Amino acid sequence: MLPNKSLLTDAINIITWLENDQNTAWQERLSRDQHIAKNLGDENIEPEARVFFWWKQLNTQKNKESRGEKVANLLILVSWIVSLTGILTGITLTITLLRYDGTDPINVLILLTWLIAIPLIFFFLTLLIPLFNSINPISVLNPGRWVISYLKSKHAYLNEFLSLANSDIATDRFIRWRLILHSQQFGIAFAMAALLTLLFRASVTDLAFGWSTTLAINPDNLSTLLHMVAAPWSFWFSEAVPSYSLIEQSQFYRLDNSETTMSPVILTEWWKFIAMCLLIYGVAFRAVTLFIANLNFRRTLRNMLLNHYEVTALLDRLDTAVEEIDEFKSSEQIEGNSEAQYLSNIDDYDLILKWNDAKCPSKQSITQQTESINSQTNLENLFQTVSLSTDGKILIIVKSWEPPLLEFHDTLKIIRSLTKKNITVAIWPISINNDDNDLSNKDIWRQSIRKIQDPGIYIL
């Protein structure tokens, strides 16, 4: 039902861990991650694999109380509740529809409407979910949504997890694919339960099927329609395709008191057709959708993970080419938390920008191109003179005590429009006294930059 539990758990735990890691001194984070990166080996390894390798090195033991485990278990619980509801609905409805006391036959048209047509309508509505901008209007009737809403109100960590995602789009996709997954789980459970109930009832009792309608539908029309319905299996299981004579002979009118010409044996023939309808339209179609939804859900999860700005920053740290990496140092081993320590890897940046005359605390010479910018700077001209590699890095030094105005957001957007997507922008808020304890101001910067929803822009 949920083959991606491990990915889900790890994705949530990694993001949560990195969010908490924001309070660790930068140099300590850098040193730790570079140390892990030493063992990565192949430089061309995929980003996702690099992140999971890093995670494996840091977390050798599984924590059942972790947020990731909790959310994953919660979603598994939702799957079970949805499936169980589907099974119970399927059994109850099928038993009701197959009630037969030996007088009038069971009307196949009613049976097909309830067991096939109505679920199919819901199925197609579910398929529309990815097409709409807002998931609200069409997902109101989705049982998975009801359960998720209920659990969200009871379990704060589900909300917390969704708020961890760096972008509203990612969160939206996560919920969409989750809803589609739960819908298919419900539909498959419903159809399987209906199918098994039909097979059981057909095995232990005689069921006579017929069809009856007030509308002017003659056997010819119905035959054409049902042959179309049975098309998917007509080539390899023709016995489950209702023949014209069966359709013609099984039409009945409840007021018709004349002696029936219908043979009871013939009337039992319908069950194979109904069973195949359930198998193909109820189970097979939804199974394919479940598979696709699952793939997309995994992809969404991967994107949520890799597009988180903290993961971008982590990948940058893992990628940092350092000739000689010091042995991993704990915060106690690092003397002080001076911002000057950041400068140990300042050479990794291709371009350094100083926003509103922010001063770099370094006394050492910086060899890269360094420019002072403000909201009036013509960035287009500036970037024409800069040669950035495809995966280059830009460092923007800012004053930590001056909260970012929307002017700064505008500047970041312009920089992003002038640079390639792979280029990352690190923002370094420098405090007045050059210490690394200015956490509240850094947090203000972090929260503000987060609103831009660009995974390539992050705070050091």
Place this chain on the structure above:
Amino acid sequence: MTPRFAVVGHPNKGKSSIVSTLVEMSEIPISNTPGSTYKSQSYAMRIQNQTLYNLIDTPGFQRPHIVLSWLQSHCQTADARPRAISKFLSEHRDHPDYVNECELLKPLVDGAGILYVVDGSKPYGSEYEAEMEILRWTGRPRMALINLIGKDSYIEEWQAALDQYFGLVRIFDAFHADLNKRIALLISFGELNQEWQPELQKAIQIIDQDWSQRKSKSAAVIAKLLFETLTFKLNQKIDNDSQAATITENLNHHLKDRIRNAEHQARKAVEYIYRYQHIDRKEPGIDLINLDLFSSESMQLFGLSRKKLIATGAASGATAGLGVDVLLGGTSLLLGSSIGAVVGGVSAAIGSSHIGKLKKYGMTLAKRSINVGPIKDPNLPWALLSRALLHHKLISERNHALRNSLSLEAKDSQNIADSISEDFRSDLNEQFNSIRRKFNNYKLDKLKELIESNL
């Protein structure tokens, strides 16, 4: 016309704190997150059903450079600058990029004075110049307030820059400014515009009067608390003596709870008088103001020291004995005073903390009752008074911009009762004894006057 001032500036520089302090409203949202004020909001300083002045809390500038560029491109001469501001507003009113600028400029165009707020504990930066220039373009009377949010001071560099853009520059700590500093600021507001002076002078008078009334009202509340404590008693009938111990204990608990509750109510009343609707009292660690009144620590910290207690008792006894000496025309050779002093001192020294006593009456009917109170501990009114004085001090010196809980350090609170002057202590003790003997409204008024003189 009631003066109106728009409090403007960079985000997160304490605009809302200044508004909160100057209009005495602790309900104004103050947040550490920049940009938490999205809309301009006008707050009136109202006392005695009169609006003294209005302060408008505004969102911070977000795109000052772009706005200034627009203004410069739409205006050639200085006389047209205020019109350019109005034009900017009318053309960008619904533009999502300039919501903040429109919100903060609108009250200025409508005639409000400018209070520009900067944080003097952070260095000056050229990025402020665009917004200061925009404010200059409005042509409105303007003053800069250097707020001190942090520990460092960059006042000089700020002063040098602000002097170029503002007619008046004042240093104002929104979190610690006392009444005098607030009044001084109001006087400065008057200097901005002659038309506002009469209104602001009237406002200052009203604030002064109101402040005196606050003290008087607070003194009445504290006096009532002390009176109730000195006279509280409870009574319960019992059927047989075996119940006496349990009932006495229960009544003792009830009595103490009533006094605690009275103290709580008195504190709330004082807070309301000073216009604090809600002050958080939950603070981890040592929080002396919230110590239980009857705890030994509270009595030790807030009550009179044993030495002072004996001295006060002796002085009070001597005064009573002196009356006898006077009546005897001095023939007693001050024996009355001496005996009174000894009796008063010894009584205070051994003052009982027993508050319950079994009183029997109607023996023929075999009915009994337990009377508990008033509490005879001589230090209790002193402890209550000290706590009330301390609480009043904290509240009256507090600013409405502060959102932290009410608490104090041990060193700030010790020996408050002991620090009360000897004369005042002696007068108070006399009042306490007098109320204990017999109560009347005159005594309550006298007690209130005494307390008010010491607030």
